[in-house]
Amino acid sequence: MGALIDVQGLTKSYGRNRGIVDLTFQVEEGEIFGFLGPNGAGKTTTIRTLMGFLRPSAGRATIAGLDCWAQSTAVKRLVGYLPSEFAFDPGMTGAQILSYLGHLRGGVDRRYVAALCDRLDFDPGKRFREYSRGNRQKLGIIQAFMHRPRLLILDEPTGGLDPLNQQEFYRILREVQAEGATVFLSSHILPEVEHTCQRVGIVRDGRLVEINEVEQLKRLRQQTVVVTFGRQVPSEEFASLPEVEDLKVERDGRELHLHVRGGDLSAVIRKAAEYNAQNLTVQEPSLEEIFMRFYEPEGVGARA
Incomplete structure (x- = not known):
């Protein structure tokens, strides 16, 4: 298998505010790739650029050979996307939202949608405004997975989920990978990356400071x-x-x-x-220890 995501020199500048700078990496088809960094490191900017919501200032990103900006509509057909904050019409029920988004996808397997709802203990009969943070996250996960996409781009996917639902989410993730899906998973929750990802990239101040297999990264620390x-x-x-x-x-x-x-x-x-x-x-060493190594102040062991 070749690279499904190919990022070369990707830069997004917000003027004085930090964006992302010269990111270069690839994600192989069929792998789960973790993208690590604290809030403000550039994870969401990278994802929004991959999704074609932001135009890069320099560089290029492609998904399945399609330019993420110039061919963003075609890219979106391949992707199941979960934003960091999933929001929708507050008056619609979960079932109506899933039905609406399913029709936009050209139809989905209702039995699979029902199974996802059951596994995540999600009640689709309530209105969006009535859902807790965790239930809104469940709805976001279900809509990302329900059309069995070739690529899943998930921005902080387990935020708000209780431990039982987190474990169920990890099981679903492994199942779709076994079926051939590729996953790009942004997170600052390091244990979940240890459990789910084959490779990780660490982003610091908008720059990629390390990319390697999870086990290799562990060995970088004492x-x-x-x-x-x-x-x-x-x-x-x-x-x-x-x-x-x-x-x-x-x-x-x-x-x-x-x-x-x-x-x-x-x-x-x-x-x-x-x-x-x-x-x-x-x-x-835990991945968290390794992660903190890259966020030490400059001159105290940090890597640029």
């Missing part, structure tokens, strides 16, 4: 290793290992807490074995 011994050990021998960046001594020298670069722990394990370690545990 691992925390805790080693317990039956007696005091010479901590300086562990501190001198090339992979060890920091060391803390606990329990009168019988327990060491080490920060180790990368994923290779072999030198630490060998040294621990020399002193007959009783226990060794490794704490894998």
